[in-house]
Amino acid sequence: MRVPTDAHEGPVYVAAEDALYFTTRGGTVRRLDIASERVSDVPADVVRANGMTLDHDGGLLICQQGSFDAPAAIRRYAHGETSTVVDSWHGQPLNSPNDVVVKRDGTIWFTDPSYGFLQGFRPEPRLGDYVYRHDPASGDLDPVADSFDKPNGLAFSPDESVLYVGDSEGPHHIVAFDVLDGRRLGPPRLFAVIEPGYPDGIKVDADGRVYSSCASGVQVFSPLGELLHEIDLPGAVHFAFGEDDDLFITADDAIWRKELDPCFAHAE
Secondary structure, eight states: OEEESOOOEEEEEETTTTEEEEEOTTSOEEEEETTTTEEEEEOOOOSSEEEEEEOTTSOEEEEEOOOSSSOOEEEEEETTEEEEEEOEETTEEOOOOOOEEEOTTSOEEEEEOSHHHHTTSSOOOSSOSEEEEEOTTTOOEEEEEOOOSSEEEEEEOTTSSEEEEEEOSTTOEEEEEEEETTTEEOOOEEEEEOOSSOOOOEEEOTTOOEEEEETTEEEEEOTTSOEEEEEEOTTOOEEEEOSSSEEEEEOSSEEEEEEOOGGGOOOO
């Protein structure tokens, strides 16, 4: 399947709707109905939307990169309403959140590179390019990693004992961290270098294999960092697992549905 559309980032497959939500280069949120291949706008009140995921209540968590007038934030869209989850750390504004995941305990982990400033739509950053953990129950926001040039995609291992984070500038690699006490990260270790291009979207399947977008498509690594396979699709930006052992891949000008090799057909 190939559906022509401006599909850039944040793909989220919702099985109950058989639909894929995604964000465009213009920063809007859209929805693809898989059966009809019809694309429609989602009326989420978000400025320059980027990465997305679902929370445990089915709400859509959206990385709002913001503007000079609108704050960078994690926003939540559900039942036609949009609200702010978090937009600052100790009174200092976030940079431009890029990607977000939710742990089983309900905490929200996201990357906050300063791309908004570099691309000319956000003020000069007051914070570093951090990875954050936000606890909605307590309201706490804590930086958990600060060793990146531009932290981008992120994903947990199936048992949530490891967090993988991609750096989309400088070294173009994926780094793995042990998750300590469910809330802190151990020292970083190199997991894989992405060639050609750089890691943007990152996902982990139920067997612990790590998927990363690259300039030539989507690369698949073993839990030890060994390159196992590549899905050839130049221009791939991000992707989401579907329900039938396939990937929905956003490539800026289209959404592609690619069937996984049978040996990888255990998507989480």
